[in-house]
Amino acid sequence: MTAGWLNYTTPGAHTSKDGPDYFRDSFPYTMPPLVQFEPEPAPLDPPERIWMTDTTFRDGQQSRAPYTVEQIVHLYELLHRLGGTGGMIRQSEFFLYTKKDRQAVERCQELGYRFPEITGWIRGTMADYQLVRSAGLQETGILTSISDYHIFKKLNSTREAVVAGYLEVVDAALADGVVPRCHIEDSTRADFHGVVLPFVQALMERGRQAGIQVKVRYPDTMGVGVPDPHAALPRGIPRLTHLLKTEGGVPSEALEFHGQNDLNAIIPNAVAAWLYGASSNNGTLLGIGERSGNTPIEALVFWLIGLTGETHGMDTMVISEIADYYREIGEVVDQRLPFVGDNFNVTRAGIHADGMIKDEEIYNPFDTTRLLNRPPGVAITDKSGAAGLLMWMQKHRPAEAAGLEKRDPRLMRMLDLVMREYDDGRVTSLADEEVHHLVDEAFAGVEVE
Numbered sequence: 024m025t026a027g028w029l030n031y032t033t034p035g036a037h038t039s040k041d042g043p044d045y046f047r048d049s050f051p052y053t054m055p056p057l058v059q060f061e062p063e064p065a066p067l068d069p070p071e072r073i074w075m076t077d078t079t080f081r082d083g084q085q086s087r088a089p090y091t092v093e094q095i096v097h098l099y100e101l102l103h104r105l106g107g108t109g110g111m112i113r114q115s116e117f118f119l120y121t122k123k124d125r126q127a128v129e130r131c132q133e134l135g136y137r138f139p140e141i142t143g144w145i146r147g148t149m150a151d152y153q154l155v156r157s158a159g160l161q162e163t164g165i166l167t168s169i170s171d172y173h174i175f176k177k178l179n180s181t182r183e184a185v186v187a188g189y190l191e192v193v194d195a196a197l198a199d200g201v202v203p204r205c206h207i208e209d210s211t212r213a214d215f216h217g218v219v220l221p222f223v224q225a226l227m228e229r230g231r232q233a234g235i236q237v238k239v240r241y242p243d244t245m246g247v248g249v250p251d252p253h254a255a256l257p258r259g260i261p262r263l264t265h266l267l268k269t270e271g272g273v274p275s276e277a278l279e280f281h282g283q284n285d286l287n288a289i290i291p292n293a294v295a296a297w298l299y300g301a302s303s304n305n306g307t308l309l310g311i312g313e314r315s316g317n318t319p320i321e322a323l324v325f326w327l328i329g330l331t332g333e334t335h336g337m338d339t340m341v342i343s344e345i346a347d348y349y350r351e352i353g354e355v356v357d358q359r360l361p362f363v364g365d366n367f368n369v370t371r372a373g374i375h376a377d378g379m380i381k382d383e384e385i386y387n388p389f390d391t392t393r394l395l396n397r398p399p400g401v402a403i404t405d406k407s408g409a410a411g412l413l414m415w416m417q418k419h420r421p422a423e424a425a426g427l428e429k430r431d432p433r434l435m436r437m438l439d440l441v442m443r444e445y446d447d448g449r450v451t452s453l454a455d456e457e458v459h460h461l462v463d464e465a466f467a468g469v470e471v472e
Contacts, residue, residue: 032059032255043171044214056247064252065261070275070302075323077102077115081144082317083307095127101345103136107336110138116164119143119154147189162202169219170209182218197233204238211243215256223271238277246285250295260292261299268300279303284315293318294326321362339394369400373408376401380414403453405445409434420462436465
């Protein structure tokens with residue numbers, strides 16, 4: 024029986040209207056966004072092929088100090104290596120506004136890589152489009168804000184007027200043979216049938232007339248998307264993806280999801296977009312992006328492999344190089360970030376270390392050594408126990424660890440020294456240099472019969 028607290032809505036309850044629709048049943052603002060459901064789920068509809076695109080140098084630069092040209096070029100090279108010769112990272116988008124932006128584009132173009140293809144990003148104005156013409160790009164993202172929050176509150180306009188302005192820019196791009204990729208900003212707070220659908224249908228028709236496939240990126244701008252197939256519009260990512268494809272007429276290969284992480288559902292939403300019809304998922308390296316961040320490309324890489332059963336030529340080892348480079352240029356990499364954080368596959372629990380000694384697969388989700396060049400590790404604290412110390416020694420002092428058992432008096436001596444540290448008020452884990460010193464002290468001070 025369905026739980027009584029699930030909030031079911033009437034399908035198609037929201038229709039086009041003269042004034043703005045802020046979906047107050049979902050976005051009361053005085054509370055967190057409220058989830059609405061429909062009785063029938065969106066149908067599972069995975070595309071034939073899936074891939075990723077990158078916005079590290081566009082959205083990723085909106086939440087940190089600007090990259091230097093040299094940093095952009097190096098990160099672009101790492102993206103090329105990570106995506107592999109099959110181009111699983113198809114594109115990377117760039118700002119075009121400053122001299123530095125344009126220099127970065129030129130330097131990356133000089134590398135001659137097919138993937139990631141270099142594309143632009145502009146606001147939906149004719150003045151911005153001149154930058155695309157000057158750069159000679161074959162594709163550009165165009166910001167086409169679509170929710171009434173943006174149309175009425177930010178642009179102080181009407182649905183008809185803003186859509187007409189967007190289409191003018193799209194028509195100019197098509198006339199030049201440039202592929203427009205329209206970013207329907209805030210699509211998860213927008214009136215689908217009243218404004219999103221007619222706009223997308225108009226884009227598809229203009230593309231057909233020009234013989235160019237217009238692309239649609241649908242950003243979950245405020246991170247309010249819901250990955251459940253029963254979730255209602257405008258928040259349901261499966262339903263929104265399905266309807267953009269079936270009613271909007273956007274083929275999977277021209278449909279791209281862009282996630283934000285405000286409500287901590289970014290990976291489930293991105294995976295849902297793939298499963299329900301979009302070929303492309305947009306993200307940034309390390310998830311660095313505005314506010315709580317974008318979909319981390321390194322996570323998309325592993326989910327793509329998990330969904331398809333193939334690496335498609337991607338070099339997952341590059342992920343660790345990327346993280347190291349960010350540290351080198353002064354970026355603070357959250358130690359708890361999956362795949363790249365210092366704590367990702369490091370245990371502090373003695374019971375986990377005991378399992379890892381027997382077989383690392385017990386507490387390691389995959390072969391992190393083979394795929395990320397990151398062997399499982401252990402950090403020594405008052406919770407590590409003798410098993411944690413033994414695991415540390417097997418990695419850092421293998422000669423002394425050979426044949427060593429947890430009850431060895433030398434290991435017990437080390438454990439006693441560790442516990443004294445915490446009895447005296449220590450609250451941080453021991454650095455490797457400190458543990459090396461403990462090994463030297465304990466092994467020198469205890470005789471073994």
